[in-house]
Amino acid sequence: MGRTVVIFAAGSRGDVQPCLALGRALARRGDTVRVLASRRYEHLIAEEGLDFHPLPADPVQIIESVEGQELLEGPRNPAAFVRRMDRVLRPHIMPMLEETRAGAKGADLVLAPTLGFLGVHLSQYLRVPHAVIHFQPSQPTKAFPHPLAPTAGMLGALGNRLSFGAVDLGSWMLCRSFVNTWRRESLGLSELSLSAPFRHVRRAPVLCAFSPTVVPRPSDWKPNVHVTGFWHHDQPTWEPPRRLLDFLADGPPPVYVGFGSMKTRDPEATDTFVRTALRREKLRGVLSGDPATSEDDILVVGDTPHDWLFPRMAAVVHHGGAGTTASALRAGRPSLVCPFFGDQPYWAARVRELGAGPAPLPARELTVSALAHSLHELTRHPPFAEAARRLGRALEAENGTARACEVLDEYLVGSPSWLKRV
Numbered sequence: 001m002g003r004t005v006v007i008f009a010a011g012s013r014g015d016v017q018p019c020l021a022l023g024r025a026l027a028r029r030g031d032t033v034r035v036l037a038s039r040r041y042e043h044l045i046a047e048e049g050l051d052f053h054p055l056p057a058d059p060v061q062i063i064e065s066v067e068g069q070e071l072l073e074g075p076r077n078p079a080a081f082v083r084r085m086d087r088v089l090r091p092h093i094m095p096m097l098e099e100t101r102a103g104a105k106g107a108d109l110v111l112a113p114t115l116g117f118l119g120v121h122l123s124q125y126l127r128v129p130h131a132v133i134h135f136q137p138s139q140p141t142k143a144f145p146h147p148l149a150p151t152a153g154m155l156g157a158l159g160n161r162l163s164f165g166a167v168d169l170g171s172w173m174l175c176r177s178f179v180n181t182w183r184r185e186s187l188g189l190s191e192l193s194l195s196a197p198f199r200h201v202r203r204a205p206v207l208c209a210f211s212p213t214v215v216p217r218p219s220d221w222k223p224n225v226h227v228t229g230f231w232h233h234d235q236p237t238w239e240p241p242r243r244l245l246d247f248l249a250d251g252p253p254p255v256y257v258g259f260g261s262m263k264t265r266d267p268e269a270t271d272t273f274v275r276t277a278l279r280r281e282k283l284r285g286v287l288s289g290d291p292a293t294s295e296d297d298i299l300v301v302g303d304t305p306h307d308w309l310f311p312r313m314a315a316v317v318h319h320g321g322a323g324t325t326a327s328a329l330r331a332g333r334p335s336l337v338c339p340f341f342g343d344q345p346y347w348a349a350r351v352r353e354l355g356a357g358p359a360p361l362p363a364r365e366l367t368v369s370a371l372a373h374s375l376h377e378l379t380r381h382p383p384f385a386e387a388a389r390r391l392g393r394a395l396e397a398e399n400g401t402a403r404a405c406e407v408l409d410e411y412l413v414g415s416p417s418w419l420k421r422v
Contacts, residue, residue, distance in 0.1 A: 002030055003412075006104045007133075008112035008119075009037040010055050010096060012261040014323035015135065016041045018209050018231035022111075023050045025401035026408075036103040047235075053103030057092040093175060097182040101125070109412065111207070114138055114168060116175045117197035119204065125187040131408060132206045135322045136343040139206060139225050140164035141218040147346030165198075172197055205411045207404050210322065213394045214329065214350055226407045229400030230326040235305040243291075247299040251284050253314040254299070255379065258288030262319045262340045264363055274317075277371035283379060286313065306331075315378045315385075319363065320344035320351075329356060332392025334384035336374050338363045355387035 005026050009019040016037050023033040027050060034051035038058045045052040104110060104122045110130040112119035119130035136147045141164070142157035152163035172194070180191040208215075208227040217227045248254070257274050264270045271289065275298055278285040286309070287300045294300045301309075306324065310316055310331035318324045320337040325347040328335045335357040337348035348360035358377040361370055378384060 002032075003108040004032045004034065004106050005109045005111065006034045006036065006107040006122075008100065008104075008110070009035050009041075010057060010100075012321070013041065013044075014260060014321035016044065017233035017323055018135065019111075019133075020044060020048050020050065021231040021233040022209075022401050022404055024048050024233075025405050029405060034103065034107070036100060053099070055099050055103070056095040093178045094182065097178065098186060101182075101186055109408070114201065115171055116179055117172065117201055120192075120197050120200040121179065121183060121187060121189070123204075124189055124200075129412065130204055131411070132201060132204050134206060134208045134210075136210070136346060137208065137215050137218075138164065138167075139208075139218075139221050141220050143218040143220070147343040150345060150349075168198065169194075205407055207407060209400060209404070210326070211329075211395055211398055211400070213391060213398070214326075214354065226403070228403040228407065229398035230323075230330070230395065231400045231404065232307065232326065232330065233323075234307045238305050238308055240304075240308065243294075244286075244299065244301060244304070247286075248312055251297075253312060254284035254286045255315045255317060255375065256286045256288075256309065256313045257317040258324075259319040259338065259340070259363070260288075260321050260324060262321075262363065264366065270366060273366055273368050273371055276368045277375055280368070280372040281375045281379065283314075283375060315357075317375075317378075320347040320360070322347060325351065326395070329354075329388065329391045330395040332389040334378055334388040336361060336378045338366060354391060355383060356391055357384055357388070 005023075007019045007023055009016045016035075019035060023035055027033050027048070032051065034053055035045050036053045036055055037045065039054045040058055042052050042054065100118060100122070104126060107122070107126055108128055110119050110122045110126070110128060111133055112122070112130065113133050113135070119132055123130040137144070138146065140161050142161050145152040145160045146163040146167045148167050149163040152159040152166070176192075176194070183189040184191055204224070206225045208225065209231045210227065211229050212227045215227065255278065257278070271287070274287065275285070279297065285298045287298060289300045291300050291302055306327035310327055310333055313331070313333055315334045315336065316328040316331070317336045317338065318328060320339040321344060325335065325337070329351070335351050337344070337351050337357065337360045339345040339348045339360055340363045345360065345362075351357045352359055358374050358381070361374045
């Protein structure tokens with residue numbers, strides 16, 4: 001042991017918290033763990049006793065910007081989405097790459113998502129191994145399409161498999177010019193061709209940070225792909241405020257409604273929709289937002305750990321982020337998912353297919369009547385609650401971070417071929 005492990009966690013809280021869970025598990029085994037993330041999450045990283053290196057891009061600010069809102073509300077056409085993504089991310093890419101290089105200094109192992117193939121570049125620069133992190137199923141398979149290209153499923157098994165290459169290629173084309181400039185001018189490496197990153201990344205172990213109960217492992221995934229189970233970031237020492245405890249004790253279990261870092265175009269109207277729909281269905285609610293806006297039947301909370309809160313709810317309404325979906329399922333509570341973009345429609349569909357909630361209600365389609373109808377289904381259809389409880393028991397029995405640590409040990413202790421440089 002005694003390795004220095006660098007984890008690249010540039011994303012929203014739902015991306016950062018699983019990395020903290022893995023970092024905590026690695027640190028307990030004797031590794032020094034450094035997390036590269038937005039300053040917004042510095043306090044969370046410090047609470048875990050992990051090293052922190054700041055990245056200049058703040059994902060919440062990007063999402064809340066005008067350009068970010070256009071991205072959330074934009075068309076589902078993949079080409080148009082890529083163009084908008086380029087416009088939103090372009091000002092942030094080069095500063096982030098430079099801080100990534102600085103933050104990875106001294107690493108013995110780099111863990112990073114596929115986006116931009118950062119693990120490949122850092123591995124070559126530092127001459128150390130890397131592993132790939134996937135928060136959603138992103139390895140090529142004939143079983144289903146890439147979560148970011150669901151319409152490819154209409155083309156059958158071949159379309160499914162090709163969709164993964166298309167998404168990865170689109171991602172690489174989006175940032176290739178920036179990354180190659182960075183490789184040449186900052187890392188002292190040669191530029192990579194259009195296909196080169198794919199050859200390099202195939203050698204690395206892939207840690208799928210989700211549950212085989214929720215996403216059964218496709219038979220055509222290669223042995224280097226490991227479905228570890230979700231990486232839950234529990235906060236057992238958190239103390240709930242008295243007003244929350246009093247509210248929970250004052251009536252039947254409420255319904256939680258929160259969309260994480262996602263924002264609709266008119267948050268005030270959305271808040272009104274939610275409160276009106278809850279009251280139409282005679283449900284108490286716990287909402288994420290400004291506590292000063294609480295009412296007798298609606299408690300609004302700030303930063304509240306989902307591992308504490310969700311088991312005390314009757315049901316959960318959320319945006320379908322991988323982490324929030326995992327927390328709701330693990331708590332054994334049925335979910336109504338209101339996806340915005342990205343992989344959220346995929347997780348929304350999985351919740352529905354697993355029987356743990358009604359049909360998704362896309363955020364762009366939120367109205368009082370639509371939400372009230374979905375809330376009625378969510379809270380008055382016993383099979384949803386029964387399925388959610390079964391899934392909760394299965395997820396509670398898993399230990400995704402322990403399995404991920406075992407996988408890394410297996411690859412690093414031996415002499416696997418993926419350590420050999422091309």
